[in-house]
Amino acid sequence: MEWIALLLIVSILIIFIVDCVRCKITPTPSSKKVRLKVLEILPKTVDGVILELGSGFGQMALDLSKHFPKNSVMSFEKAYIPYFIQRFLLMRSHAKNITLFFKDFKKRDFSNSGLIFCYLYRSIMPELMKKIRSEAQKPTWVISHTFAIDELKPIKTAYANDLYNTPIYLYLIRPQEYKKHSAHPSASI
Numbered sequence: 001m002e003w004i005a006l007l008l009i010v011s012i013l014i015i016f017i018v019d020c021v022r023c024k025i026t027p028t029p030s031s032k033k034v035r036l037k038v039l040e041i042l043p044k045t046v047d048g049v050i051l052e053l054g055s056g057f058g059q060m061a062l063d064l065s066k067h068f069p070k071n072s073v074m075s076f077e078k079a080y081i082p083y084f085i086q087r088f089l090l091m092r093s094h095a096k097n098i099t100l101f102f103k104d105f106k107k108r109d110f111s112n113s114g115l116i117f118c119y120l121y122r123s124i125m126p127e128l129m130k131k132i133r134s135e136a137q138k139p140t141w142v143i144s145h146t147f148a149i150d151e152l153k154p155i156k157t158a159y160a161n162d163l164y165n166t167p168i169y170l171y172l173i174r175p176q177e178y179k180k181h182s183a184h185p186s187a188s189i
């Protein structure tokens with residue numbers, strides 16, 4: 001019996017480590033203070049779907065679904081343990097507007113996005129910006145904390161009231177096509 005428990009623990013540990021290597025990041029959740037500050041600086045309305053890229057255990061996705069009850073929130077996670085924990089938490093929550101995908105968000109088309117939240121890692125940010133720019137059909141709000149998109153000037157930068165003064169960056173990314181025809185965003189801050 002003890003061997004079975006030990007085997008289970010070791011297997012979970014191996015899955016966790018392999019996933020961290022595969023995803024290039026641990027499923028560290030955004031802290032409560034960071035999440036509160038994110039909600040504070042979000043635009044009031046969003047036109048389109050809200051994407052949580054690499055949603056971890058899902059607290060931020062739940063906050064976003066409460067904050068924007070009329071929008072659809074799509075949550076993407078490709079590591080097994082956070083995915084199953086989030087699935088369990090979603091079953092217990094009353095959130096009706098979240099859909100969780102066990103999927104690499106890079107394989108998802110961003111055409112209908114209105115707002116994208118991410119807390120990822122530095123090297124993915126330029127790639128992410130290019131993907132949003134080429135696929136989004138309208139100006140898309142992007143909110144990222146800890147890691148900035150170096151090529152873009154944020155519309156707003158806020159700092160969480162935590163030990164690290166975590167920076168939170170709000171951008172408005174205009175798709176390539178849209179840029180040629182108009183200069184006005186379709187959402188208000």
Ligand SMILES: C[S@@+](CC[C@H](N)C(=O)[O-])C[C@H]1O[C@@H](n2cnc3c(N)ncnc32)[C@H](O)[C@@H]1O
Nearest residue numbers: 023027029030054055056077078079104105119
């Ligand atoms: C630092 S955690 C952030 C969790 C959550 N967004 C939050 O703020 O609390 C980053 C998560 O992104 C996931 N991730 C990284 N790359 C991914 C990808 N390409 N597709 C889906 N999930 C990914 C990781 O597995 C990890 O759980």
